[in-house]
Amino acid sequence: MLETAVHEIETATELEKIINENENVMVSCGRMGPMCIPVYDAMEELEEERPDVKFYVMGFDTSEASPIRNAPLCRGFMGLPFNVYYKNGQMVTATTSIQDKEQIISVMDQFFA
Amino acid sequence: MDEVYDVMISGAGAAGLAAGIYSSRAKLDTLILNEGAIGGQMILTDEIANYPGVESTKGYTLANIMKKQAKDFGCKIKSNIKIAGYKLEGNIKTIELEDGRSFQAKSVILAPGGKPRPLNIPDEEKCKGTDISYCATCDGDFFTGKEIIVVGGGNSALEEAVTLTNFASKVTIVHQFNNFQAFEHAIQEAKKNPKISFIMGSELREIKGNEILEAVMIETLTTGELSEMKTDGVFIFIGYLPNTESLKDVVKTNDRNEIVVDADKI
Numbered sequence: 001m002l003e004t005a006v007h008e009i010e011t012a013t014e015l016e017k018i019i020n021e022n023e024n025v026m027v028s029c030g031r032m033g034p035m036c037i038p039v040y041d042a043m044e045e046l047e048e049e050r051p052d053v054k055f056y057v058m059g060f061d062t063s064e065a066s067p068i069r070n071a072p073l074c075r076g077f078m079g080l081p082f083n084v085y086y087k088n089g090q091m092v093t094a095t096t097s098i099q100d101k102e103q104i105i106s107v108m109d110q111f112f113a
Numbered sequence: 114m115d116e117v118y119d120v121m122i123s124g125a126g127a128a129g130l131a132a133g134i135y136s137s138r139a140k141l142d143t144l145i146l147n148e149g150a151i152g153g154q155m156i157l158t159d160e161i162a163n164y165p166g167v168e169s170t171k172g173y174t175l176a177n178i179m180k181k182q183a184k185d186f187g188c189k190i191k192s193n194i195k196i197a198g199y200k201l202e203g204n205i206k207t208i209e210l211e212d213g214r215s216f217q218a219k220s221v222i223l224a225p226g227g228k229p230r231p232l233n234i235p236d237e238e239k240c241k242g243t244d245i246s247y248c249a250t251c252d253g254d255f256f257t258g259k260e261i262i263v264v265g266g267g268n269s270a271l272e273e274a275v276t277l278t279n280f281a282s283k284v285t286i287v288h289q290f291n292n293f294q295a296f297e298h299a300i301q302e303a304k305k306n307p308k309i310s311f312i313m314g315s316e317l318r319e320i321k322g323n324e325i326l327e328a329v330m331i332e333t334l335t336t337g338e339l340s341e342m343k344t345d346g347v348f349i350f351i352g353y354l355p356n357t358e359s360l361k362d363v364v365k366t367n368d369r370n371e372i373v374v375d376a377d378k379i
Contacts, residue, residue, distance in 0.1 A: 003173070033251035034157040037173050038150035042193050076324060078255040078346060079242030097242030097252075100149060101193035 002057050003032055004040040006047065009058045012067050019086040024053040024112040026104070029060050029068045030081025035098040039081055042101035053108060057081075085111050117217045118144045121208055123199075124224035124356070125192060126153025130179040132222045137188035144216060145183070146208055147192040148356065152176025153226045159250040199363045223360065223372060227353035232264065234319060244326035245347045249273040252348075253280045259345035262287055262329060264317055270350035271299040277348065278308040285342070287312045287331060312342075320347065 002008050009015050009027065019025050028043060030036035043055045058065050060080060068074065071091055074082050079097030085107060086092065092111045095103075120136045122129045125147035136143040150156055158172035167175065184190065195211035201221060209215040229247050231237055237245060246252040253276060261281045263274040266288035272295075274284050286303065291313045293300050303309050312331060318339065319330040328343045355371045357364075365373040 003177075031251065032171065032173055033248060034159060034172065035248045035251045037152075037156045041150035041156075045193055076243050078244070078252055079246050079248075080251045095242070097246070102195065 002030075002040070002059055004037075004044065004057055006040055006043045006055055006057045009056045010064065012064045015056075015058065015064075015067060018054065018056065020089045022054045022086075023088055024108070025056065025086040026053055026083065026108065027056045027058055027068065027086070028081045028083045029058045029065050031060055033080055035079060036081040039083060039099055039104070042099070042104055045101065046104065050105075050108065053112060083107075087112060116142075117205060117219065118142045119218060120144070120220045120222060121146060121206065121216060121218035122222045122224060123147075123196065123208065124153065124226050125151045125180070125190060126224060126226040127155055127179065128226070129153070129222070129224035130176075130183050132224060133183040133188040133190070134179065134186060136222075137183060137186035140187075143183075143188045144218065145188060145190040145192075146194055146196065146210075146216065147190065148195055148225075149193060149228075151180050151190060151192045154353070155179075157229070157248075196359050198359055201363055223364065225356035225360065225372075227355050229349070230352045230354045232317060232349055232351065234317060236320060240320055240326070240347075244320055244322065245349060247349055249276045249348060253277050256281050256346045258282050260343070261285070261346040261348060262317070262342070262344045263348045263350065264288075265350035265352070266290060266293040266295065267350065267352060268295045268299050269352075271295045271303040273348060273350055274309055275299075275302050275306055278306055281308065281346075284309045285312060285344070286310070287315055287317055289316050289334065290314065317347065 028039045047055050068082055068084050073091055073094040077096040084091055084094045119141035120143045122132050122145045125145050133143055133145045155172040155176040161172050162169040197209045197211045200207040205217050206221045207215050207217050257280045259281055260283040263270055263286045274286050277284050314334050315331050317329050318332045321328045328341050330339050332339050357370050367373055
């Protein structure tokens, strides 16, 4: 259970449903770790500022997160959280470890335009 | 920009939030401006066991309590912003943000805190989260059975190196000095750990590999000699830099860019 105001996805089925029903989705898959919390914090604010994007978190230490953990775009990632971006149901890019709000916005502007 | 606050606080770490709690509880109209996530270095700390009155808690838990306390007393907080500059002359002070917004107050409290010091080697930012990590708690298990390097010689470096031996098969500590800047118990814990070895008087200069880290170049500082060392990952714990870039021309800073407080009273 991730202690953040951002909605948490608990199953792979739920993840699949969300990315197929929304055009732009960002999911941060991590723990309540020092590199993860700042990302969740930025996402909380972005939920208000970017209505064009749906924001979710997902616990890393569960097999339900395997679609993210084993995604080709996450290959070589050795730092939490895995931040993945979906457009029209497809994972279009991913970043690893801590990102500030500006970096997240930059990714969204590039891939969700 | 119409509202003029009684107090503006730059920074929402422990000091900034404490100032916000006291200021807003005193019925002063208070705004905290914070670059990054609320909690500052608290949220970079997994377990906090030395905060008076709190036996042991998670860093994010303590940060959330402080944030709630401040907000419950009426303090406003704007986080994840970028401060472009300060105008502290005159009775009304102004803080300008990079996005064009600006805020005014009768008083400003500076509590900007610090950020982890980078190594400043080529490709450091690009390798963050793949080859380079700043958090043993977060990323240690990705290096299970692997050989890794820890850069640094303070308490964080030594304690995190010991933690990382729970995962890695071998941990090599690379430190620029020939002695450690850590508490004796941390030094002894590291020295007695059979998985930890030390390269002293040396600095990491380059990371090598194609997509996956293969080796690093380490310079022996006394001779300037460079040697290659194979490794699977690098963890960096080399202290903090003060967040004073936008304050340099506004307040007096020392040669480490730290704000000189009450210089006339020393």
